[in-house]
Amino acid sequence: MNKNLGWKLIIIVAAVLLFVYGIFGVPAGLSGDALANALVSPSAMRHGINLGLDLKGGTHLILQVQVNDAVNFETDNAMESLKAAFKSAKITYSEITKPDPNNHAEQIVIKGVAPESRSQLQESVQAKLADYDLSPGTENSWTVTLRPQALNALRDGAVDQAIETIRSRIDELGVNEPIIERHGLGQYQILVQLPGVDDPARVKEIMQSTAMLEIKLVLGGPYSSEQEARSAHQSDDSLILPSSAVSRSSGDTGEEWYAVTRTSVVTGRDMRQQGASASRDEENGTPDVIFNLTNEGGRKFAEFTGAHIGDKLAVVLNKKLREAATIQSQIHDQVRITGGFTEQSAKDLAFVLNAGALPAGITYLEERTVGPSLGADSIRAGVRAAIFGMAAVLVFMLIYYRAAGVNADVALILNLIILLGVLGFIGATLTLPGIAGVILTVGMGVDSNVLIFERIREELRNGKTPPSAVEQGFGHAWITIVDTHVTTIVSAAILLIFGTGPVKGFATTLIIGLFANLFTAVFVSRVIFDWVLSRKAVGEALSI
């Protein structure tokens, strides 16, 4: 045996040991259960194979973050500060509006500015709104637009903040290994996967309770229908909101609608950290919630309430009017929400406010629940198919290629070990299509061996000696193998980029399997041939 061959054998044995460790780590025992357990649990240097939601059961949700809410919030504030700035700079205008708050919330239009105030206008916009661009329009109007960069930062920030908020809420459920991450390609969506949770309704309730709190000025109400409220308040600045059931007196089942300002005086963002607490009303002892404002929020609120004594304020929770109360005196930094609370609901609201308000509303796009028994059935079916498929291929190769079939079989088994080992090292998620990917890798992996063996047979038929036939066979087949692998990896990579969940799992196993196959079918199989040839006398026939 030549020296080179010895080194190659050592590399192969080392690879086997390494990847077997990748699959099992150091198992507690050698029984089936101990091995199955070792397979999925992490140990030093390896993450263990994760089972996908389709295999272990659980809840899967896709949420859409209404990033437009965050943009509207920002531009509403910008409108307010523009109005204040124009007032102090004595710039006259006829109106400030948002022409399209649903599709272009980043645009504010100022109409009817006197031509001589042009430079003053530019100055105050630049001073107050650093992230905005100002451009002139027709008939003395000006458009203020949030810069694309700032707009994107705002939207991304809304998604990040929503993820953080949802995570802190989900932690309350005590779920093992929840996945809460961005989903899709730039559509402001969030993927939530909760293994073992079988109750999406409860999960949604908890996430929904990440409340969006706003305090707005009441313009009119209550009205008994939405139409009535709408016809009384047609201005773009007003918003028609229903009141939530708890704010109504008992026995009154009719609807109530209010008109409030589109802009908020203060919101959950103006709340001091951990600033909300459940408390009791001093006079009658009913439960209520108080929350403390930040210094800046408090200043803003004091200024506003001072100027609006006698007007009504609306406490709006998740776009529903929770309470409307008259401003009795200037309020500085503490807001008290009363009425309709039980002790528990007051505590819940305080908790939710502290956990962080969602910067934007969320809607649900997709909901899936996989029962644990289905997952177990799928694993059983997948493993059974893998064993049958693998056994059929191994037996066939032995019959068809005799001794050389052993090469192919060793290469195939090694391929499987490397594939599972890599999955274990990187902590990849194995899904049901992923198991199918493993099976398909076996089928396609054997292709390289067949290509090589057929070529060797052909060279032998053409009268070449066994060593030269092996040499030529591998040489010719190698080019084809590279071409076929590259194209398949290209399709799999595209799946990895575009696919979701289970399909991604499939692409991952297929790609790893194909790379492993380059090593096993070409390198390992060749080493075995060389080793067999080195033990044969010159001119002795090859069993293939």
Added chain:
Amino acid sequence: MEFFKSANIDFLGKKWYFIAFSLIFSVAGVLSMVFWHGIPLDIDFRGGTQVSVKFSHAPDVNAVHQTMDRIGYHNARIRTLGGAGSNDLLIDLPQQESSAQALDQGKQQIINALRTNAPADKQDINNSSSLALSAYLLQTDPLHLSTDAQKQYAAIAQKIADYRDKTKGGVLSSFGDLKGLVDPTVVTALQQGFYLSDFGVYNVAIVGPQVGAQLRKQAMLATAYSLAGMLVYLAFRFELIYGVAAVITVFHDTLITVGAFSLTDKPISLTVIAAILTLIGYSNNDTIVVFDRIRENLKLMRREKLADIVNRSINQTLSRTILTAGLTFLTVLALFLFGGEVLHGFSLALVIGILIGTYSSIAIAAPILVAYQDWRQNRSKPVVALAGKGKGR
């Protein structure tokens, strides 16, 4: 053992048979897509609500149909899962809810409608989550726990839910079964608040309209990029016409596979798309093996006609083509037969795809090369030097 020692079949001479064969299947598929079943999409792409229900007895599908009719779902599709005599039903509602708020409305309506003779004051234990069970136990406190009540009741509730879902397959048929599992006082407490229905929902998928549209777009893009990637790689490794021939071949395979799904009215899901993309890779594999051989032979046999060289190359690789196809087919067949309900569509696409993919690399890809060269010669242009790029040894 050897199947094809020295195959010498005139494949190119049979091209009219091949064209007829491919045309029949393609046209049948296209006709079905346009006039008959359309392209049947699974819930992933079309949106809607899909609920898998396990009954404690074999369900009466007609009765369930009537129940769905009664609650206004006239176009619900209902089928038994896993063959005759099975206790499982798949209820499929098309996209209805326009508002995302009511995404899970259909699921709730199905559960409510299937409940017959439900006591008004009790909950259904077979469709209660462990969280709901735990909340109920915490409220009634049958064990009079003082410390850690929440944790302990959560553990008990989980145990009951696991027993129901994993051991009993989703449906409890008697409270007595729980007696050995948890404290008898817990069972008594549960009996006061819960009743046993004859079904359990174990799998739910609800897909909103937006996601369906988004996924359809992604699937189209993924397929298009996959084809484009292939075209570019082959144009770079061989010549443009090889890439074009491979893409036409793969398109032919995809068309026939999708056509087969349309003809049999089997829904195309995300995993079926994954299978189709795999099949694109696989079919291309076969095509490249033949092309590689043509490239090599072009260098060795410069004087011969392209048609002869192509024929020779197909015959030389025939043994490998059939063997690989057969072996891959074996593994895919194992998936199809033993892989279970969830992988059914996936493995069906591969079973069809591997047969068609193998056929097409012989019957479609190589003849396109010859047809292209004949066409160039008829226009009396110089013969293309098909060899050249790539290092054939």
